[in-house]
Amino acid sequence: MTTRIYFATKGLGQISEQDLQQALDCFNLGALVQFHRTAEGVMGQTLLVQTTEGEFILKGNPLYNGQFQEEQFFVEQLAARTTIPVPVPYQIQEDTELLGWSYVMMPKLPGSHLYDPVFQTTLTSQDHEEIADVLAETLAELHHWKVPDAGEYDPVADKIMPFAGSYLDWLYGSIRHWLHDAEKYSVITDDDVRWVDEQLKQSEAAFLVSSVHEFVMGDFKVENFLVQKADPPASPWKISGLFDLTTAYFGDGTADLTKITARYLREDRPDLAARFLHHYREKVCADDVEKCIHFRSRLLIHLLYQRILWWSEAKATGQVTWEADLSFAPWAKQYIEKVLTLLD
Structure with a gap:
């Protein structure tokens, strides 16, 4: 995809707490405390998730085949090549049975948005x-x-x-x-x-x-x-x-x-x-x-x-x-x- 332009998204739809907990369990990320959709999440694909282990971003329902693999590649390369903080580990769950689509779990990074x-x-x-x-x-x-x-x-x-x-x-x-x-x-x-x-x-x-x-x-x-x-x-x-x-x-x-x-x-x-x-x-x-x-x-x-x-x-x-x-x-x-x- 990289250089193609997408103007729409399928979004995440409704996600139950039970399903989200199972999604967390796949990566041993603790017990769910709360979650909500991010204010400026990329095309409606992201949730901010708080657990007993910390805060994470769930990104799901890819816009195209390979979206998450592409982002994972660049995240890992930039982590190795630069001093700029990126969300590592960037963990992909490719199985679509649980939530209906593949998803990613990554750590929430610290700091503030300039648009705030x-x-x-x-x-x-x-x-x-x-x-x-x-x-x-x-x-x-x-x-x-x-x-x-x-x-x-x-x-x-x-x-x-x-x-x-x-x-x-x-x-x-x-x-x-x-x-x-x-x-x-x-x-x-x-x-x-x-x-x-x-x-x-x-x-x-x-x-x-x-x-x-x-x-x-x-x-x-x-x-x-x-x-x-x-x-x-x-x-x-x-x-x-x-x-x-x-x-x-x-x-x-x-x-x-x-x-x-x-x-x-x-x-x-x-x-x-x-x-x-x-x-x-x-x-x-x-x-x-x-x-x-x-x-x-x-x-x-x-x-x-x-x-x-x-x-x-x-x-x-x-x-x-x-x-x-x-x-x-x-x-x-x-x-x-x-x-x-x-x-x-």
Whole structure:
């Protein structure tokens, strides 16, 4: 799945305490105390479970065959390759008899979500700045994992399988596919298509210079990590948990910058967006001068891809929050230019 996009889920349905206790017993995780659905659980797949042995996350009813095996692979690899906390052990129960579907049990990681409004009220301006730096540093560390070929994990083969064709073929093909898919829900004019093609052509060289490809989480957003300040209070902020890794692949890590940048801008914090982008670029430039040279062009294309997906979703669901008569190209252009200005 990795790079495919899912807009729906089957959810977990109703689960009895008795069945949940049996699910816990499979991994000797103690007696059930209480459980509830997580507020921002991935597509309705997760429960927070408290037992006499601690707190755990149950993730069930996979969206596709191999979802849990894929996430387990990336969890275990990141645990071995980075200092970033991930949910290990990630234990899979493949038997579907008990709950009607396979499931995973993993430890609940400590820390707070940045989307939590109560937590937000405790943060100072300095805290926000330090957290923006930590997010940039976390991505830089994730992107240190490099492989020769762009591709995704295949749970059947149990290895990274290269994309058909080059990374550029896959990326540009995906962008064009979703642009034309948006025609089902909205008007995409010939001028829109020409403008997108022009951006792709101008940035093509930026994706042809590298002979290696890096780990890309694919969904680096506030719902998928936790932050924490260790004792004593003067200690620095850190990422205390990273999860939901089934959109990971190997390509250009710059793609991971788009969602945090967008969130900062939605919160009217261009200063934090700029800090986040600059700090990441500084970390990358220290290790990869070539990538640094083409940073702006690569970021432009990933922002364009993000805008296409957001346009399509908003049009399909009727949640358009901008001028209804604004066509795609000028709408996307004004956002992309705003972000790129932050790099100056």
